[in-house]
Amino acid sequence: MSxxxxxxxxxxxxxxxxxxxxxxxxxxxxxxxxxxxxxxYLFAGPRGTGKTSAAKIFAKAVNCRFLKDGxxxxxxxxxxxxxxxxxxxVIEIDAASNNGVEEIRDIRDKAKYTxxxxxxxxxxxxxxxxxxxGAFNALLKTLEEPPANVIFILATTEPHKIPATxxxxxxxxxxRRIKASDSFNRMKYILDExxxxxxEQALKVIAKAAEGGMRDALSILDQALSFGDNEITLENAxxxxxxxxxxxxxxxLEQVVGNQTTDALITLQKVLEEGKDAHRFIEDxxxxxxxxxxxxxxxxxxxxxxxxxxPEEIKTFSSQLTASDLFQAINILNGIQSQxxxxxxxxxxxxxxxxxxxxxxxxxxxxxxxxxxxxxxxSAAPTSEELASLSEQVAQLKQQVKELKLVKTTGEPAPSVAxxxxxxxxxxxxxxxVNLAKVYPVLDTAARNELAQIQQxxxxxxxxxxxxxxxxxxxxxxxxxxxxGLIVAFDYSFLFQKATLDSELLDALENGLDRLIGHxxxxxxxxxxxxxxxxxxxxxxxxxxxANNANQSDAxxxxxxxxxxxxxxxxxxxxxxxVTKATDLFGTDIVDIKQD
Amino acid sequence: xxxxxxxxxxxxxxxxxQHFMTVIGENELTHAYLFVGESGSGQVALAELIAMRLxxxxxDDTGMPCGVCYECQRIQTQEHPDVVEVKPDGQSIKVDxxxxxxxxxxxxxxxxxxxxxxxxxxxxMTTSAANSLLKFIEEPTGNTxxxxxxxxxxxxxxxxxxxxxxxxxxxxxxxxxxxxAIESGIAKSTVNLAMAITNDIEQMKQFSENDWLxxxxxxxxxxxxxxxxxxxxxxxxxxxxIMPLAxxxxxxxxxxxxxxxxxxxxxxxxxxxxxxxxxxxxxxxAIIDKARLAINQRQLISIIxxxxxxxxxxxxxxxxQSIVESLTLKILSQLA
Numbered sequence: 001m002s003x004x005x006x007x008x009x010x011x012x013x014x015x016x017x018x019x020x021x022x023x024x025x026x027x028x029x030x031x032x033x034x035x036x037x038x039x040x041y042l043f044a045g046p047r048g049t050g051k052t053s054a055a056k057i058f059a060k061a062v063n064c065r066f067l068k069d070g071x072x073x074x075x076x077x078x079x080x081x082x083x084x085x086x087x088x089x090v091i092e093i094d095a096a097s098n099n100g101v102e103e104i105r106d107i108r109d110k111a112k113y114t115x116x117x118x119x120x121x122x123x124x125x126x127x128x129x130x131x132x133x134g135a136f137n138a139l140l141k142t143l144e145e146p147p148a149n150v151i152f153i154l155a156t157t158e159p160h161k162i163p164a165t166x167x168x169x170x171x172x173x174x175x176r177r178i179k180a181s182d183s184f185n186r187m188k189y190i191l192d193e194x195x196x197x198x199x200e201q202a203l204k205v206i207a208k209a210a211e212g213g214m215r216d217a218l219s220i221l222d223q224a225l226s227f228g229d230n231e232i233t234l235e236n237a238x239x240x241x242x243x244x245x246x247x248x249x250x251x252x253l254e255q256v257v258g259n260q261t262t263d264a265l266i267t268l269q270k271v272l273e274e275g276k277d278a279h280r281f282i283e284d285x286x287x288x289x290x291x292x293x294x295x296x297x298x299x300x301x302x303x304x305x306x307x308x309x310x311p312e313e314i315k316t317f318s319s320q321l322t323a324s325d326l327f328q329a330i331n332i333l334n335g336i337q338s339q340x341x342x343x344x345x346x347x348x349x350x351x352x353x354x355x356x357x358x359x360x361x362x363x364x365x366x367x368x369x370x371x372x373x374x375x376x377x378x379s380a381a382p383t384s385e386e387l388a389s390l391s392e393q394v395a396q397l398k399q400q401v402k403e404l405k406l407v408k409t410t411g412e413p414a415p416s417v418a419x420x421x422x423x424x425x426x427x428x429x430x431x432x433x434v435n436l437a438k439v440y441p442v443l444d445t446a447a448r449n450e451l452a453q454i455q456q457x458x459x460x461x462x463x464x465x466x467x468x469x470x471x472x473x474x475x476x477x478x479x480x481x482x483x484x485g486l487i488v489a490f491d492y493s494f495l496f497q498k499a500t501l502d503s504e505l506l507d508a509l510e511n512g513l514d515r516l517i518g519h520x521x522x523x524x525x526x527x528x529x530x531x532x533x534x535x536x537x538x539x540x541x542x543x544x545x546x547a548n549n550a551n552q553s554d555a556x557x558x559x560x561x562x563x564x565x566x567x568x569x570x571x572x573x574x575x576x577x578x579v580t581k582a583t584d585l586f587g588t589d590i591v592d593i594k595q596d
Numbered sequence: 597x598x599x600x601x602x603x604x605x606x607x608x609x610x611x612x613x614q615h616f617m618t619v620i621g622e623n624e625l626t627h628a629y630l631f632v633g634e635s636g637s638g639q640v641a642l643a644e645l646i647a648m649r650l651x652x653x654x655x656d657d658t659g660m661p662c663g664v665c666y667e668c669q670r671i672q673t674q675e676h677p678d679v680v681e682v683k684p685d686g687q688s689i690k691v692d693x694x695x696x697x698x699x700x701x702x703x704x705x706x707x708x709x710x711x712x713x714x715x716x717x718x719x720x721m722t723t724s725a726a727n728s729l730l731k732f733i734e735e736p737t738g739n740t741x742x743x744x745x746x747x748x749x750x751x752x753x754x755x756x757x758x759x760x761x762x763x764x765x766x767x768x769x770x771x772x773x774x775x776x777a778i779e780s781g782i783a784k785s786t787v788n789l790a791m792a793i794t795n796d797i798e799q800m801k802q803f804s805e806n807d808w809l810x811x812x813x814x815x816x817x818x819x820x821x822x823x824x825x826x827x828x829x830x831x832x833x834x835x836x837x838i839m840p841l842a843x844x845x846x847x848x849x850x851x852x853x854x855x856x857x858x859x860x861x862x863x864x865x866x867x868x869x870x871x872x873x874x875x876x877x878x879x880x881x882a883i884i885d886k887a888r889l890a891i892n893q894r895q896l897i898s899i900i901x902x903x904x905x906x907x908x909x910x911x912x913x914x915x916x917q918s919i920v921e922s923l924t925l926k927i928l929s930q931l932a
Binding site: 003004005008046047048094096097099126127130157213215216219220222223225226227242261262265266269272273274276277279339340341342343344345348349351352355356359452455456458459460462463477 | 615619623624625626627628632634635698724727728729730731735747748749750751754755757758759760761762763764766767769853856860863866867868869888889890891892893894895897900901904905907908911
């Protein structure tokens with residue numbers, strides 16, 4: 001005999017063994033004891049909840065001569081024959097393959113004959129929702145008043161497809177999804193019986209992944225068994241269920257909540273590269289958020305659902321996110337989940353999802369700081385068009401207020417602007433000059449990721465500007481950025497000149513950046529044709545200084561350059577300071593080091 | 597082919613192949629499996645390998661089938677009477693095929709005492725076909741093994757899912773895939789685009805015939821650059837450049853995928869996730885670079901969603917040209 005799947009070996013043979021359906025089994029048993037069985041039953045419920053098993057047990061129980069408290073004995077010949085499927089009077093029909101009127105007519109004709117061996121003739125019609133309309137109607141009369149000693153049991157996962165006329169002629173039992181704790185106990189029982197060692201945590205993972213189907217749970221368990229050489233480990237359970245490892249999921253959510261979109265996307269790629277199912281991933285995230293939501297409202301339920309322990313992250317996350325944040329996230333997830341059903345590009349959907357999720361919390365650092373959760377979420381709906389335009393208006397209003405202020409203070413602009421304005425006035429000659437004194441400090445601390453951040457919001461920034469300002473900035477793009485400085489290069493030098501003289505523009509840019517990224521770097525303009533030269537000059541002039549910096553092992557970032565351990569590491573650092581600086585500026589993927 | 601075919605699947609899915617060989621060795625193979633993984637990750641090949649392992653007369657010491665004996669040969673050429681393979685004929689698995697499958701399910705084996713069923717792309721079965729398999733899959737008569745493969749698990753009936761052991765096929769590593777694609781003659785400039793569309797090298801080859809994929813690349817690139825310039829001519833360009841390339845359903849799907857891919861690339865550039873050599877549209881690099889500054893995140897996201905939406909319309913039998921034109925107009929109005 002070949003190997004049999006667990007769910008076939010451990011198919012319940014007594015009403016007691018059907019777990020999670022006490023109400024139904026009790027009713028059926030009582031009916032059997034008091035001999036008040038009906039002639040037609042309808043068993044409905046999701047997959048793997050025990051419909052077919054209950055039907056088979058019922059067939060045994062009505063025919064068993066040694067009925068004990070409504071349970072079949074499973075020892076007499078009739079019981080054994082039914083279990084083996086060899087008794088002629090218990091007929092199991094697959095309605096999905098026999099769905100025509102012809103087959104039902106056949107049943108109707110044969111139902112007239114009395115049972116041969118057993119007391120009752122039992123027709124188990126499985127997947128009954130697949131019968132055609134004609135077939136259903138052909139069954140009606142027989143179902144209403146069948147010949148004596150005939151019982152029909154209809155089983156289906158989709159009761160809404162059954163005509164009302166059929167339902168009204170049957171006793172209907174709705175099987176419920178099996179609770180995670182119930183299937184956990186059943187699996188524990190089976191593994192104990194089999195003598196297999198197991199990790200309880202692993203069984204919890206499986207019980208959750210089964211989503212209320214006992215057969216699902218056993219299928220997964222079977223698979224985990226075959227992976228793990230007669231041992232159930234957490235690792236195998238995660239592998240088989242395709243669940244994303246909790247740690248990775250937590251990192252992902254942390255990044256999403258922290259508005260580190262790029263990092264979150266990288267984490268996402270990692271998850272997908274490990275072969276995780278995109279649908280499962282969405283479900284995992286949904287489940288996680290649902291848990292968070294529940295935890296905020298009723299911590300006890302979460303503790304019960306997760307079978308005992310509430311993870312530490314849930315506590316921290318639930319304090320970080322408001323309920324309306326979560327609702328919004330869940331809505332987005334739901335939308336993507338239903339869209340994703342038809343696609344063959346789940347990864348793109350997930351990326352879109354990640355960005356949308358990150359936008360919930362992100363993009364509104366200003367409002368977040370006001371510590372008013374409601375306000376934060378209102379302005380955190382970046383997808384809606386109106387809000388975008390509203391915030392644009394707010395920006396314009398702000399700007400107008402600023403302009404008015406400027407007028408009041410007799411054209412004395414804010415100090416930060418003052419510096420930038422007075423400088424460009426001097427080199428008003430034909431050859432526009434760049435303020436190197438301002439460019440170099442920015443280059444000193446320039447970093448690739450700062451630039452990337454600015455580039456990400458650049459087009460949003462353009463939206464904030466007024467039309468004329470946008471026109472000027474149309475030919476400009478950010479070329480280098482540090483924590484508190486930004487260099488913008490212009491394609492044409494006359495526009496560069498125009499821009500440097502335009503304090504309003506500078507003001508608007510700084511304001512915009514403040515809103516978008518949370519701080520406003522000093523903005524320096526350069527013409528594009530001079531930019532490569534400036535960069536080169538900088539590298540040449542600052543070679544020595546850079547070398548010093550390298551020896552101090554990038555002091556400003558670590559903050560503690562005097563640490564002896566750090567200086568010990570210093571000699572190991574990049575030998576060429578120019579190269580280090582270049583990689584800092586442009587990122588490792590662009591810089592190509594050539595030895596000469 | 598024989599030996600190499602086995603080698604190929606082992607290099608593709610070493611872990612799973614080894615796993616199944618041990619499972620068979622320990623006689624723990626269950627009666628129903630569902631192989632889930634992107635197309636081209638070797639599901640059918642692994643299913644055949646399992647069949648070979650079950651029928652082969654001279655399994656070697658490592659537990660691998662020989663691949664040269666009579667049985668193995670017949671399985672590979674799909675002539676074995678006890679290994680039944682069903683593949684979708686066109687868009688779906690047809691009623692006739694299902695009828696054949698059902699009749700085969702109810703018969704006992706012809707030669708030995710075991711039977712293997714392989715249903716490729718099981719999600720393409722009709723609902724009634726899938727339902728009629730339920731009973732066979734739950735408690736098959738005799739010694740049969742059913743292996744269903746799919747690339748989209750969510751389209752499989754939940755009642756089937758719960759009856760099978762689900763095996764997830766890990767994605768092939770991108771670098772590995774790229775290398776083998778280039779080896780089998782896919783041009784370097786189009787290989788990334790081909791990979792964005794499919795993982796199956798055979799399919800890639802098919803697309804690359806007569807430089808068709810390269811033409812698509814150019815046409816879609818042009819379309820994209822028109823769009824980024826907010827140029828209404830993009831709509832006209834569909835009729836002149838893109839429609840001649842879209843002869844049949846398969847090629848239309850590829851073009852839609854390519855359109856999605858170029859916007860996806862813009863998004864990736866926006867977040868600087870991909871390096872230059874991973875670019876699917878190397879010729880359009882400058883335009884994409886410009887576009888990522890000119891188009892904001894929100895617009896980009898809704899454009900990509902529009903692109904992804906086209907697939908649903910396409911499966912709903914809406915005409916290809918209408919889909920692409922409405923997509924173009926939607927994008928233009930997004931950008932306006």
